[in-house]
Amino acid sequence: MSYNHDESLNYIFVQLTHLYFLRTHSLLDKIGLYPGQPPLLFKLEKNNGLSQKELADALSVKPSTITMMIKRMEKNELIRREQDEKDQRVSRIFITNLGLEKTKQLRELNEELEKEYTADFTQEEKILLRRFFIQMRDNLKVGYNMNKKGRCDLDEKG
Template sequence: MISYLIKILKVKKGAYMKKCEGIYSLIGKVNHKSAIYGFELLKEENIHPRQMPLIIHLKKCEGCTQKELAEKMQVKPSTLNVMIGRMEKNGYIEKKQDEKDSRKSRIYFTEKGRSICEDGHKKFVMIQEKLQEYFTKEEQEELKRLLNKFCDCLDEQTEILKKERKEKSDA
């Protein structure tokens, strides 16, 4: 499968490339289908797939501040605030005032949230296992390599854009 994808990616002007309009479009399609799959898996828990990164990061640093969590997740504090509000409303997380600094609040799972976290982790493992059934070990490694290369490319291009924007505003 991955060798087939590599052949497709090497084609400059094939019919398939016109159909999916390139790598970026294909990644977007995968992301969209992944979100649909996530919606179906998480429907019962009333969790949006985009909230899973919050659950995963909070599991790693329960009791952190909202600012710390936003930095770890690489999202705007306002975006995180909406997520936290919804999850708080659903009874999955709670904010508690910091004992040492009353200006800060820390975020914790409720028992219900801890249970959702465990269920989410099990479903994530299940997804990984199901997806791995479709690829050989070699294909999995090649796909990981290519996706990491894609991420590196996006990071590099983002930094270039930030630098150019800064240079324009300084001029």
């Protein structure tokens, strides 16, 4: 059997991730968010008052990236920044009521998107698909170059 690129799992997976990326961006645009912002909002919803460094580490982004994200999100009143009471050199980041409202909208969008991409799937097929995705993720983790700490960055974030 000869290799057919257009029918390969790799090609279909690339198409799938590209379409997921485009669809996600269009849904985020509806509620006025950028792609990097949902993980930050969810992280603050769970652990409000993290420092910029803690956020950068938790999201596996550079400090300069988190600084730009915070400035934009602060301007849009999704978060607020306060100096740490004990160490004035540290800024603590807090989610605002508007930010909390956006997390609620994000959950609704995620449910809508999941219904969209699993339309016509049985419950059993959804369970199998989830198991396959987890196995694929775990398989790729094994092949992924481990960072200096000897672990994959996804180990803590799922």
